[in-house]
Amino acid sequence: MQSQYSLKKRLIIYVSVFSIALGCLLIFSAYRIALQEINEVLDAQMQNLAERVAQHDPEPVQSQFDQAKHYHEEDLFVDVWSYANAEHKTHALNLLVHPVKKAGFYTHKTAQGVWHTYILPLEHYQIQVSQQQSTRQHLALELAGSMFIPYLLFMPFIIWGLSWIISRSLQPLDDFKAELAQRGSEELSPIESNTYPLEIVPTIMEMNHLFERISSAQQEQRQFIADAAHELRTPITALNLQMQILLKQFPDAQELQNLSKGLIRIQHLVSQLLSLAKQDASILEVETKQQFLLNQVAVNCVEQLVHLAMQKEIDLGMERQEDVLLHCQESAVHSIIYNLIDNAIKYTPNQGVINVSVFEQAGFAMIQVEDSGPGISPELYEQILKRFYRVHHHLEIGSGLGLSIVDKATERLGGKLSFSRSASLGGLQVNVQLPL
Numbered sequence: 001m002q003s004q005y006s007l008k009k010r011l012i013i014y015v016s017v018f019s020i021a022l023g024c025l026l027i028f029s030a031y032r033i034a035l036q037e038i039n040e041v042l043d044a045q046m047q048n049l050a051e052r053v054a055q056h057d058p059e060p061v062q063s064q065f066d067q068a069k070h071y072h073e074e075d076l077f078v079d080v081w082s083y084a085n086a087e088h089k090t091h092a093l094n095l096l097v098h099p100v101k102k103a104g105f106y107t108h109k110t111a112q113g114v115w116h117t118y119i120l121p122l123e124h125y126q127i128q129v130s131q132q133q134s135t136r137q138h139l140a141l142e143l144a145g146s147m148f149i150p151y152l153l154f155m156p157f158i159i160w161g162l163s164w165i166i167s168r169s170l171q172p173l174d175d176f177k178a179e180l181a182q183r184g185s186e187e188l189s190p191i192e193s194n195t196y197p198l199e200i201v202p203t204i205m206e207m208n209h210l211f212e213r214i215s216s217a218q219q220e221q222r223q224f225i226a227d228a229a230h231e232l233r234t235p236i237t238a239l240n241l242q243m244q245i246l247l248k249q250f251p252d253a254q255e256l257q258n259l260s261k262g263l264i265r266i267q268h269l270v271s272q273l274l275s276l277a278k279q280d281a282s283i284l285e286v287e288t289k290q291q292f293l294l295n296q297v298a299v300n301c302v303e304q305l306v307h308l309a310m311q312k313e314i315d316l317g318m319e320r321q322e323d324v325l326l327h328c329q330e331s332a333v334h335s336i337i338y339n340l341i342d343n344a345i346k347y348t349p350n351q352g353v354i355n356v357s358v359f360e361q362a363g364f365a366m367i368q369v370e371d372s373g374p375g376i377s378p379e380l381y382e383q384i385l386k387r388f389y390r391v392h393h394h395l396e397i398g399s400g401l402g403l404s405i406v407d408k409a410t411e412r413l414g415g416k417l418s419f420s421r422s423a424s425l426g427g428l429q430v431n432v433q434l435p436l
Contacts, residue, residue, distance in 0.1 A: 008170050015162045019155065027148040035140035038073070039116075042136065043105060046076060046118040046129040050103075053078065053127050054120055063095060063130070067112060071132060073139050079128040095130050107133070172196050176204070188215040236266055269401075294324040294333065294365050294434075295358045301337040302356060305345060312350045316341070319355035324365045326436065332409045333434070337367060340430050343402040344371040353425055365436055370422035370429040381419045406432070 063077035079096055095115065097108055103120045114133040119126060176196065188211040193204045243260045250256055295318075302316060309316035326333065337356070344354045348371040357368040376384060385407045410417045415434040422429040 008166060011166045011170075012159070012163050015166070016159050019158060019162070023148060023151050023155070026151065027144050030144035030147045031140050034143040035136060038136050038140055038143075042073060042131065043116075043118070046105075046131065049076060049078065050118050050120040050127045050129045053080065053129075054122060058122075058125055058127060060125070065095065065112070071135055073131075073135055075131070075135070077128075077130040079130070080125050081128075082125055084124075095128070097126075097128060099126055172200060176200065188212075188218075236263065239263055289328050290330060291325060291327050292330045292333075294326050294367070295321045297330060297334050298337050298356055298358045298367070301334060301341055304338065305341050308342070308345050309354065312345065312348070312352070314345060314348055314351070315353045316345070317355065318357070319370075320357035320359050320368075322359040324358055324360050324436075326365055326434065328413055328434070332413055336406050336409050336432055337369075339402040339406050340367070340369040340432070343406075344369055344373070344428070344430075346402075347371070348373040348427065352427075355425065360436070363436060365434040367432040367434070368429065370425050371427040372422075372425040373427035375421055375427045376419065378419075384419075385417075406430075410434070 061080040117130040190208040352372040
């Protein structure tokens, strides 16, 4: 499996290695150019010196070379020797060259290294001006090094500058990642490509096409659930009515009572599925916002469900009621309160208590529903928001969709849903915070 890598780090490493390689190439080129220029200047100097010696009736001269001494570019060795004494030219550490017929530059190798020599043959004498080849090479290397040292000193700043340029150039990728990270799980709107460079526009376009396909598939699935739930309501309602007629005729039939409970549960499940499908299909988003009193909606929900509470002898009522004006989708708020109360009735034992409170706190509208039921462990607070998840399977015939519907509606309204234990009743306390 191929390991992942950082494009930014790879670019910085590649550019740094390229810069170092370029510096090495520069110092080599500078060395070659400096050596060529030094050869031209010193060759002219050697030739001029030999011609000046020839113009002043030269006499035999023997240069002295000290092997232990370090010579510089201005140090030239001048030898003037007679052809008659050619057999004795082995002196001066073999610096002398055999007689030549043509003046010019010659290179010869001795035990002390390579020498560069200008030879000027005369009638009776041969004039030689010699210099070590290594002296010129050392001078050229010093000149090239003096040019490379500033480059080497500025190299960290160059690499830092290149790193900054690369980071700035790759910043759109970080912006793109941040934009995707900020999106919710259901936010599938197209990404605007105007602010991004051309190199990643094709990727953004393909991602927008993917969003379109996902959105279309989700919409089809949600629409199917909504249609199926809507179509099931009519026959199930008819079956339930027929079952009520049979129960009146045969009130003691246990099988009919069990069948009636099953039909009631199916009817409730279909109703919950239809409500959840409406939430998923974003019907609430296109609904016109309106102003209404939150406490009136809560009272209406209590009145609609009080008959269910009376069947279990549950004390259902408004504990705290304040006039709170909201500006949003009233049906969504109604769905939140209705499902919270309905869920509390299911899991509150007979002769229990359910309190509903509506008030304003810290600039937010608060909905609070608490009961005297068995409550829920804090570690399960995240689990109960999942669809079809039920904690107390043996207590009630609920579908496990109520809190999921509440969570979805609260999220669409820009609110916050939280759970805690009721301090006064000991059961579950559900808190919904909505923006005013």
